[in-house]
Amino acid sequence: MSRIETQHSRLGMVPWPDEDGAQYVAKGYWEGRGLAEYLYDESIADDDATCLVDGQMRMSYRDLRARVDGAACRLRGLGLRTDDRVVVQLPNCWEFVVLMAACFRLGVIPVMAQPAHRHLEIANMADLTEAKALVVPDTVKDFDHQAMARKIAASTPSVDHVVVAGGDVWAGNIDLRAICEPISNADAVELDRIAPNADAAALFLLSGGTTGRPKLIPRTHNDYAYMIRRAAEICRIGPDTVYLAVHPVAHGFTMAGPGILGTLISGGRVVIARSAAPERAFAAIEAERVTMTTLVPASVRRWLEHRGSDRRHDLSSLRLVQVGGARFSPEVARRVPPAFGCTVQQAYGMSEGLFCLTRPSDSSEVAYHTQGRPICPDDELLVVDDHGEPVASGEQGMLLTRGPYTPRGYYRAAELNAEAFAPGGWYRTGDLVRLRRDGNLVVEGRTKDVINRGGEKVSAEELEEIIEQLDGVRMVAAVGIPDPLLGERVSIYVVPVPGKEITLDGIRTSLEQVGLARYKIPEQLVLVDELPTTALGKTDKKALRAGFAVAQDHANR
Known part of the structure; x- marks a missing residue:
């Protein structure tokens, strides 16, 4: 066993195969x-150049x-x-x-x-x-x-x-x-x-x-250094870049997509904001002559709405707005350049590795309708059907990937790795995509049971496991319901124990007492006599979502 393999084994990490590592070194990625x-x-x-600004703190x-x-x-x-x-x-x-x-x-x-x-x-x-x-x-x-x-x-x-x-x-x-x-x-x-x-x-x-x-x-x-450097190159970051960090700094997108780290290793300036509220962000853009920022779709909508009613701030320095973390509609994307006088860049990626970007030079059709293409020539993509077989070009399927910045396993998680990674080190993203002939991806949805609330990912499984332990709950299913601002909100369908009273306020209070993050706490409760099931006996969440859509349709008539 090599020194690298020994170190990774000791830390509970899964190493890249030696031959892949050697190739990544030879090509200059590592x-x-x-x-x-x-x-x-x-x-x-x-x-002496200013590299970091946080309120009154200015740091060279x-x-x-x-x-x-x-x-x-x-x-x-x-x-x-x-x-x-x-x-x-x-x-x-x-x-x-x-x-x-x-x-x-x-x-x-x-x-x-x-x-x-x-x-x-x-x-x-x-x-x-x-x-x-x-x-x-x-x-x-x-x-x-x-x-x-x-x-x-x-x-x-x-x-x-x-x-x-x-x-x-x-x-x-x-x-x-x-x-x-x-x-x-x-x-x-x-x-x-x-x-x-x-x-x-x-x-x-x-x-x-x-x-x-x-x-x-x-x-x-x-x-990680390769991913950051390459993303910074694509985004044309340099000493004249002023990057505004408005979303949580520990998010991979804000921190390294190319984000804070990409700006600092390129000689630019990072401006820290405490929230993405447009009132504060626009003032920072004007004061610091910000050239670039990173947003989730919900923030873009808020910025557009605010800009439509308040044009006091000079945003002419803004050159690039990155958008990722959730699905971004083409209709909203095409509103960004005229509203802010800048290029919109779509991003698709995951903490597990793969990072895709549209390029600043791309056509508006690519920028508005796709989530970009991989940043590295050696990012490998495989789109497969339910049986693991490759689909035809342009057809929808589940995305698998591997490459020089996509790790081969989670930390200390052998059972999970056996499920999340296919033979050959392919990471199963759980995302449903179409791979266009021009190499750009269109993200259609996902196979994983995850609710995307404004860019924050909520595991339905985790939420269900906790709620099922609450007094009076017989069965529960957590699903994402469409929301025009956040993309999805957390909804739960509960089968109560006969004679027990279940309320949304009661469940929310219990989850807060457990110490669950606030963004994971349900915003809607539906009491049902039973949960629909598939032919295999699993909870049919498609039926639950369809039922919600029908109910909304009737309510809007």
Whole structure:
């Protein structure tokens, strides 16, 4: 067994086959550099150029590197070493960027959680990864993340530290802002010596629609760096780019599509926004002369609506708006260029790897009607029918993929990997697509039981498992119902135990007490005597969705 295979085996990772890895190196996809090394390449930008803006905080490349070194040294002082894991749950803030880069520099592996996650999700991540630390904000939207983290730390043997971002850090916890104070280059010499191997895991991403046991995706320095660099090249990012991050910074799209990291390794400037609200985003675009941003379709609609009634802000600097995370209608896509004076770019991808983009030079037909084509010549696509056989060109089928930045397995998940990956290392995306003759994909739907609520993926299976344990619930089915703003909302069909009263408010309260993320909590309850089933005895969710559509049709007459 090779050194790389030994390391991957120890970490619970599935390695690429040696011959594939050698090919990716030979073709220049894998450069053998840690992610942090790209940030320290002084040729990308002037040291004094502003690279990060968050409210009143303005940071130059020199400042960023000094803060990253300071954070890496202090994390090392806490006992964190290469391959140790830390669960990171932070809102949009400059501290996230510094901490993430410090972890890359040190070889510590951040596990990317979302601010919306609660006790159940964070505890499961910490347990599976044997995390040494939890990094959280103090309070966000009246939720006390610090209290939650302390509770999780008390019940998770591996967790030694709770690190907190904010102005109210409890005694016994560690102040993240103090961790991120700058140090001199002389104090950081040791960091160069212990730089992580590029074949090692750089971070763990959480799969969309993760069930109770989290599906974690290990991304190596080599594969993630290639994806970011190539996406940045396609998007024409350079020192004149000003990227506005409005959606959660731990989302792969915002962070690396090419996003925050792609902008920083290209010498541009990142502007952190606390929300995608158009009132605030438009002011930031005007003030910072933003050239590029990333949105989900629901945000695009809100921006278009606001722009139609309020044209006070100068948005003339905007050159590119990326849209992904959910289906984007051509009718809405074609409204973006005239409303904002920029190019619209569709994106399709997944934390598991494959990333597709339309190109800025593409025709409007491609830009409005497709989700783009793979960013790498060696991204392999296979569209198959229900029996696993390739479909004819242009026909709909399930997409399988593999390539230089699509990992070959989830972390510590042998049974899941046997289901999610086909022989030969093909990842079963669960998405129904059409592959056009010009190489662009059209995403038609999905086979996986996942509800896409405004770009946030909700596992119906996870939700059903939790609700079935509630008093008075005999059976439950969770489905996505169409919504013009979010794409889908979470609806549940419940068969109650005879004599028991079931209410939506009661279920929502119970799920909040369990510690389930708010975006997963159902927004509609339908009580039924029984759930429809297929010929194989499985719940017929197509029938449930069809029933909802019929009911809506009657209601609108």
